[in-house]
Amino acid sequence: MKKNSKKPWPTKDAMQQVYEKNLWGGDRTFYSGAGSHDAETIQPYIEEVITFFKSLEIPPVVCDLGCGDFNVGKELVPYTQAYKAVDIVPELIAHNKNTFKSKQLTFDTIDLAKDPLPEGEVALLRQVLQHLSNAEIQRIVNQLYFYPYVILTEHVPEAEFSPNIDIISGQGIRLKKHSGVDLLAPPFNFKVKTAKQLLSLRAPAVKGRLVTTLYMVF
Numbered sequence: 001m002k003k004n005s006k007k008p009w010p011t012k013d014a015m016q017q018v019y020e021k022n023l024w025g026g027d028r029t030f031y032s033g034a035g036s037h038d039a040e041t042i043q044p045y046i047e048e049v050i051t052f053f054k055s056l057e058i059p060p061v062v063c064d065l066g067c068g069d070f071n072v073g074k075e076l077v078p079y080t081q082a083y084k085a086v087d088i089v090p091e092l093i094a095h096n097k098n099t100f101k102s103k104q105l106t107f108d109t110i111d112l113a114k115d116p117l118p119e120g121e122v123a124l125l126r127q128v129l130q131h132l133s134n135a136e137i138q139r140i141v142n143q144l145y146f147y148p149y150v151i152l153t154e155h156v157p158e159a160e161f162s163p164n165i166d167i168i169s170g171q172g173i174r175l176k177k178h179s180g181v182d183l184l185a186p187p188f189n190f191k192v193k194t195a196k197q198l199l200s201l202r203a204p205a206v207k208g209r210l211v212t213t214l215y216m217v218f
Helices: 011-020 037-054 073-079 091-100 134-144
Strands: 061-065 080-085 105-109 122-126 149-156 192-201 208-217
Touching: 037 091, 037 122, 037 149, 037 192, 037 208, 061 073, 073 080, 080 091, 091 105
Parallel strands: 061 080, 061 122, 080 105, 122 149
Antiparallel strands: 149 208, 192 208
């Protein structure tokens, strides 16, 4: 019998290809796309997240789950007690380690859907889940309950949409299916104390909105 050669978790290969072939644009190998570099998109996000960090009694231990090229994360590090940045692409993490230095900053290679997530108080997931299949998202959600706070950013359609239509993991997202990730909706049904929308921005040069939500988990 011929074995099925299809890999059940293609995310690592897909993301490595994104950076090797500059599929998200840019003029360098490690570039996480306009969504991580467009000032009108990232500056309001940075300001909102810093404001939240400052509202806490002490600077938090932050876990950046899917840190990408770290163009956004580097602005947040000074407002934290510790900043644990992780991503699935080893070469990207090696590049970040050589590029960004701070006494409270660490980088690690982690597959969010397979590996234990780092311990911390605030989990940041910025335009990460939108690239993953529902099965992978569910595996991540199961671990998000260990964080008191989760700050999630997702690219969703402008108008009402059907949430969480499944996709194959890769560089694409659910917009073509007029869908987007909503963790509170089935099949994820993420249980939280409160959910507060921090931002809703028109996405640059594409349809839809970038919605950032703060979840208090417990």
